[in-house]
Amino acid sequence: PVKVGINLFKIKEIDIATSVMALNIWLRVSWKDSRLAWNITDPKYLDVTQTTYKASTDPEITQIWVPDLELYNQAESLSHFSDKDVIVSPDGSVFWSRVGNLEVLCAFSGLKRHPFDNTECSIDLGGWTRSGFLANYTFMDPPVTYNTEPTSRSTYQEFRVVVGGDRTSRREFFYDCCPSEPWPILTFTFVFERLTTSYYLRSLVAMTVLFTFLAGFTCKLDIRCGERLGFGITILLAMVATEIIAAEMLPTCPEFLWIEVVTFGSTIFAVACLFESCVVTHIYYKQRKE
Numbered sequence: 001p002v003k004v005g006i007n008l009f010k011i012k013e014i015d016i017a018t019s020v021m022a023l024n025i026w027l028r029v030s031w032k033d034s035r036l037a038w039n040i041t042d043p044k045y046l047d048v049t050q051t052t053y054k055a056s057t058d059p060e061i062t063q064i065w066v067p068d069l070e071l072y073n074q075a076e077s078l079s080h081f082s083d084k085d086v087i088v089s090p091d092g093s094v095f096w097s098r099v100g101n102l103e104v105l106c107a108f109s110g111l112k113r114h115p116f117d118n119t120e121c122s123i124d125l126g127g128w129t130r131s132g133f134l135a136n137y138t139f140m141d142p143p144v145t146y147n148t149e150p151t152s153r154s155t156y157q158e159f160r161v162v163v164g165g166d167r168t169s170r171r172e173f174f175y176d177c178c179p180s181e182p183w184p185i186l187t188f189t190f191v192f193e194r195l196t197t198s199y200y201l202r203s204l205v206a207m208t209v210l211f212t213f214l215a216g217f218t219c220k221l222d223i224r225c226g227e228r229l230g231f232g233i234t235i236l237l238a239m240v241a242t243e244i245i246a247a248e249m250l251p252t253c254p255e256f257l258w259i260e261v262v263t264f265g266s267t268i269f270a271v272a273c274l275f276e277s278c279v280v281t282h283i284y285y286k287q288r289k290e
Helices: 197-220 228-247 258-289
Strands: 002-015 020-032 051-053 069-071 086-088 093-105 118-127 137-146 159-161 167-173 183-194
Touching (some): 002 093, 002 159, 137 167, 197 258, 228 258
Antiparallel strands (some): 002 020, 020 093, 051 086, 118 183
């Protein structure tokens, strides 16, 4: 079997609007190749307990066989990961660790409660040209680790990973051309906690609630006040401007987000208050004219 593991170093970017996640990771793969084994009791290999070979997905560079692991839901292929040497043990065990930026096209879940959400993104890894008969992919133990180095931390970020909240699953896919040939797919699911909830509350929710109260005061103004309609229109325009700004920070999805419910309800309320002012003003001046 070919064992796969991920060491998560740092969150580079999570763009909800474009459904793209970028993580800096150490991609770890291990397998056993009996052709690379040696007898440590042999005088030629005396005290040789470990050796290295050049390894790459480029067949012109690599010195040994390497699995053709690929990211299925990719924004960028794994081929851009840096080439690193493999470590080989006397029994032929091979360990290959590479560092790089993993860019994934995510189907984010849990967005309905935005900005109080914990969102999830899954990573699908599997063989590209070799089926499960040639490379039987499975998970390392543990499949996911988290880097604790000081440089892996970031003060100014929108999300942080929920340590221990990850899930893994393995399934086999069968293509129509080869119904008896399994293609293992490893799925890593990470959970991310939003750290900017207070920002959304201050800049969007609080302002929307404030504009809603101000729109309600439109009905309290004296009908003879000439600025009554102007005040209502100004509040409505301010709410529309807030929604335009918020649209750039919110994902475009079929789900009706919690924050959209708040802004849409407030806008309807402001429109109702303005409509009420128009009707009352019309009736007042019509009766006065009569």
